Amino acid sequence: MKKYFANIWGTITTLKTGMGITWRHMINIKKDNVTLQYPEERWPRPERDIGFEHEDYNVIRSRLHVDIDDCIGCLKCERACPVDCIKIDTIKAPTRGEDIPDIGHTGVTENGTNKALVVSRFTIDMSECCYCNLCVYPCPEECIYMVGGPNSPKHPIDYEFSEFNRKDLIYEFSKPLTSEQKSELMNPKPDAEA
Amino acid sequence: MTVDALMNWFAKLGDFPELAFILAVLICAVPVFLFIALYALVAIYGELKISSFMQDKVGPMGQGVGLHAGKWGLLQPVADALKLILKEDIIPTSADKKLFILAPFIVFIGAFIAFAALPFNQNLIIADMNIGIFYILAVSSLGVIGLIMAGWSSNNKWSLYGAMRSAAQIVSYEIPAALSIIAVIMLTGTLSMQGIIQHQSGFVWGILPNWIIFQNPFTFVAFFIFFISGLAECNRTPFDIPEAESELVAGAFTEYSGMRYAFFFLSEYANMFIVSGIAVTAFLGGWQSPIPGIFTSPAWGLWWFMSKAMFLIFVMIWFRWTFPRLRVDQLMNVCWKGFTPIAMVNIFGVGIWHLMLG
Structure with missing residues (x-):
């Protein structure tokens, strides 16, 4: 009989303890919360210094970038790409090696090459890219390269590549051209040629 | 009380006791059903939120772009109910x-x-x-x-x-x-x-x-x-x-x-x-x-x-x-x-x- 009441008393007190624990967690949710509302809140990013200088450690494969002013439209990277995520369209420039300020086209690259082509489209679909780095080696102007690694001075680290829309993962590097500008480049007027 | 009041009211309109009874019961039943449905939404929301809080989580939250569950996830039970209604009925x-x-x-x-x-x-x-x-x-x-x-x-x-x-x-x-x-x-x-x-x-x-x-x-x-x-x-x-x-x-x-x-x-x-x-x-x-x-x-x-x-x-x-x-x-x-x-x-x-x- 004594054990029976001791059991009941034990039940009541232990249940009270358990309920106290959940109650404390519930009212302290502001403090104890472990969930991050991801797109709005993020974990703090670790320091960029990993003990290497960027030059010593620039093979980190984070994200492709193209300096479009240096691109001569040779399509070597497009051919090298094993997953065909690079798409390049080119139009013959009216005069070789001359700037076209209307569309932001520069005639001469940093290496001194005169450009014969206007790159009208240069897109990299980062959802397809396999980060193999194979497009970087053939580039004669060294204008396509991986960026965003630790210590990279030029570009911010983007380790997520997360977008709300899948189309936003197609990175457009060429200068935007309207269809009139394109047709003007493709069919140069006779007096402009003269 | 409500049923009696309705039946008295119907009795004033005319002498049709059986129909008055059925009408009074139906008129009472509809608000009760709506009350149960509404209360269930509130209770499900409360259950989601309280259970999350007790586990140090935040529960349904509507933040970010696109379709989401509204402020503090208030639309989550509505979405659940819609999902259940639209799902395939398998026998x-x-x-x-x-x-x-x-x-x-x-x-x-x-x-x-x-x-x-x-x-x-x-x-x-x-x-x-x-x-x-x-x-x-x-x-x-x-x-x-x-x-x-x-x-x-x-x-x-x-x-x-x-x-x-x-x-x-x-x-x-x-x-x-x-x-x-x-x-x-x-x-x-x-x-x-x-x-x-x-x-x-x-x-x-x-x-x-x-x-x-x-x-x-x-x-x-x-x-x-x-x-x-x-x-x-x-x-x-x-x-x-x-x-x-x-x-x-x-x-x-x-x-x-x-x-x-x-x-x-x-x-x-x-x-x-x-x-x-x-x-x-x-x-x-x-x-x-x-x-x-x-x-x-x-x-x-x-x-x-x-x-x-x-x-x-x-x-x-x-x-x-x-x-x-x-x-x-x-x-x-x-x-x-x-x-x-x-x-x-x-x-x-x-x-x-x-x-x-x-």
Whole structure:
């Protein structure tokens, strides 16, 4: 009989303890919360210094970038790409090696090459890219390269590549051209040629 | 009360008593159904949020771009309900089709008709029967027939196990629940829900409101016995062995999907409200204000009843996210060796206390 009441008393007190624990967690949710509302809140990013200088450690494969002013439209990277995520369209420039300020086209690259082509489209679909780095080696102007690694001075680290829309993962590097500008480049007027 | 008022009103319009009765009942039934649906949305939202808070999470939150669940995830239960309504209604080939289709509605009717005798305030009660509390206790166990139908007709081992456990549990826990209600009836001398509440007006012990839970130590114990037995009757954790998702998938509801599953879900939440409603009426003064004499208008009555009932539902949710599930033998031990003898002693205790001190 004594054990029976001791059991009941034990039940009541232990249940009270358990309920106290959940109650404390519930009212302290502001403090104890472990969930991050991801797109709005993020974990703090670790320091960029990993003990290497960027030059010593620039093979980190984070994200492709193209300096479009240096691109001569040779399509070597497009051919090298094993997953065909690079798409390049080119139009013959009216005069070789001359700037076209209307569309932001520069005639001469940093290496001194005169450009014969206007790159009208240069897109990299980062959802397809396999980060193999194979497009970087053939580039004669060294204008396509991986960026965003630790210590990279030029570009911010983007380790997520997360977008709300899948189309936003197609990175457009060429200068935007309207269809009139394109047709003007493709069919140069006779007096402009003269 | 509401049904009577409507029937009197119809009687003034013309002499058609049978039609007037059917119309009055239907007019009362629609708002009750809407109330259950609305309350279920609120309760599901509360359950999601409270369970998350107790586990140091934030629960459904609507942040970010695109389709989301609104501010603080307020639209989450609406989305859940829409999903359940739009889902495919699957009937297994080997199921007993007629019973399978009928079962969720019988379970729901068991919960639904009990609302007829719940007093929401001084005037708002669909039918103030002179056997109100007996009626609720009787019809709320109708659901067990539906559960057994669901379990048997599904032709599935999980379903049958769940239904059998559910039947055993509900039938067992009816006894301590009814015995502790008897203690209340001995004090009030009436079975009518409004009569029980009217008995609880004024003060007791000088400062406390004259609720039955405060009237003597035995009714204080009876309240907890009734509340926990009620918890077991609506198959809530820690007495959720009929559902026991970690062992029986979903118990009797395993084979159900879409709309029919939604009805089981709805009746589970409706049962929670009924248990809270009886506990509030029988022990916590119903629509009586906690400070007797002030805030006594019918609007305040509705507020007091709803806030007390919702508090008890919060306690149920609190229990669910705190306690582990009982084993079958433990469950029966608690009922037959714990609650039933104590409830019996309570009846004598209340009687003796009432004779000596009342």
